[in-house]
Amino acid sequence: MTTDTLTRPRPTPSAAPGTVRRARRSTAPQQVLGSGRGARAAAVTALILMTVMWLAPIAWALAVSLKSEPDAATVGDGWIPANGFTGEAYRKIFAAGKIPMWALNSLVVAVAVTVITVAVSALAAYGFSRTYFRGRKLLFAVTIASIMIPPQIMIVPLFREMVALNLLDTYAGMILPQVVAAPMVYILKKFFDGIPRELEDAARIDGASSIRVFLSIVLPLSRPVLAAVSIFVFIGTWNNFLWPYISTSKQSLMTLPVGLATVKDAYGLQYAQLAASAMLASIPLVVVFMLAQRQIVKSVATTGLGGQ
Secondary structure: OOHHHHHOOOOOOOOOOOOOOOOOOOOOOOOOOOOOHHHHHHHHHHHHHHHHHHHHHHHHHHHHHOOOHHHHHOOOOOOOOOOOOOOHHHHHHHHHOOHHHHHHHHHHHHHHHHHHHHHHHHHHHHHHHHOOOOOHHHHHHHHHHHHHOOHHHHHHHHHHHHHHOOOOOOHHHHHHHHOOOHHHHHHHHHHHHOOOHHHHHHHHHOOOOHHHHHHHHHHHHOHHHHHHHHHHHHHHHHHOOHHHHHHOOOOOOOOHHHHHHHHHHHHOOOHHHHHHHHHHHHHHHHHHHHHHHHHHHHHHHHHOOOOO
């Protein structure tokens, strides 16, 4: 063996004829706006503008709520009132004593609707996902098609039903018509379809019943989507105005949106008090979102609600 043989580099094996070498895919995350400083500055600027547009109405309502009634009713008064800020509107609201009562009613109705809706929707979604029976696809299609029906169309039939059941001016009359939510059934059904069936089969081999499998395996694995559905239902019920306004006429049973509307009609447009009432009504929603924001982000990431 000669020195040239030892020092000569070995030739790299060429690909077989007729084959094309695949290019390696980059594992780096895709940059939608690019990775340069200009792209980052544009993204930050867009986020700041969106944040300002989102927070400006809230800041204006807060500023109005801290004004006196003459300053709040003055056209072109601006953000800073001529007579300075005051908490007179909040004092009058709490002195009337109705806002806490209406807020409690809203909390009772929202929590009850959320619990019942999540339970009913989860059971229906699990039935559509795991149970096979004649007409299952047709029934699921009808359930999804009901999303296209405007809720206002159902007001008259629901009202007549509540009159027949003697449930007007009751908590049950406000709660029961709001517990059916076809969109939540669809979301939960799609999530249940992604749970491996092998986990349920293993539990059934150990002797677990269908209810036991649903409670001990399916629901614990569905905590993110259940949290998201609960938050959506709670916020929608808290802000619901039409059905509580129609189903009750007693001030002791009014929810917060309905109560605020009656205050405006009875006492005229008192801008500072209305703004203060709106700020107080938004506090529970802000608290719920702050406490559950991690679950919301996790649910969007795991259920495909973010377009994944």
